[in-house]
Amino acid sequence: MAGPPSLSRHRPLPSGNEEATTTLTLGDMTDVPTLSVSECNELLHSLEKQAEKQGSRATASSDVYLKTREYVGMFARFKDGKTTTQVDHITLTLLEKGVGMFERAQLASLCPDTAEEAKTLVPSLEDKIDDETLQAVLDEISKLRDFS
Template sequence: MASRPRPPPPAEEQVGQSLSLGEFQNVQSLSLSAARMILHAMINHRQKGSKDGSIAMPETETLNKTLDYLELFARFKDQETTQSVENILGNYDELDTFEKSQLASLCCVEVDEAKTLIPSLANKISDADLKDLLDQIIAKRQFMDS
């Protein structure tokens, strides 16, 4: 054999009426706010390591750009509110983790908006339940903004 075998083609990923996430189908998904919280915890841990005399890992350009992105687009900035929203979403077992993370990141106001942006919600949750969920998320955001 002259070359190594070709890897199999990746499964097609599609977020439509049904979720087809390929290799990411059963992977835990994070909201932008949760990812921001994790990155801040990692950076704080790195900074503590350098104070203890151990070698601190340098911050990379990719890390800084990712953090800038998350600072701009994360809807919830403090740990308590982020965890509260994650707990609210955790009560909806019929939703996939991807759908939950999208709802937390997008903070849709109307049911139609949520179903347009996340089409797989259409057959999983009633409009009344989805409206209640969106209202709970929006209440957390408004509480945070005031």
């Protein structure tokens, strides 16, 4: 005797072998520029202003756009455009030290206080940057967080 039919949806297969652990595996997205949540917030603000100047509200009417806008507005650590730009410049220095775009964006979004916390949240940083250099960058970001 067969049981009742399953009510759960079939889980889709993963699109690739992407993972952000001690070994960062992003597939085709490895070298793609990545935005922090604050940078995304600034980008969406900019798009809204541009649409208003042109008299268009098409972008702001999409459900996905509205939900994204709400999310980044809530979780952006830096709300001021100048501060976001400063954080971007600070974290871009990490690229010269072997830190990837994804990791840079994660640090700018999560704003960890210590190098140890940063390496716990972004495990792929472990062998890429020493604690002193990372801590100096995090301290600079922290100073900006206090005034944003």
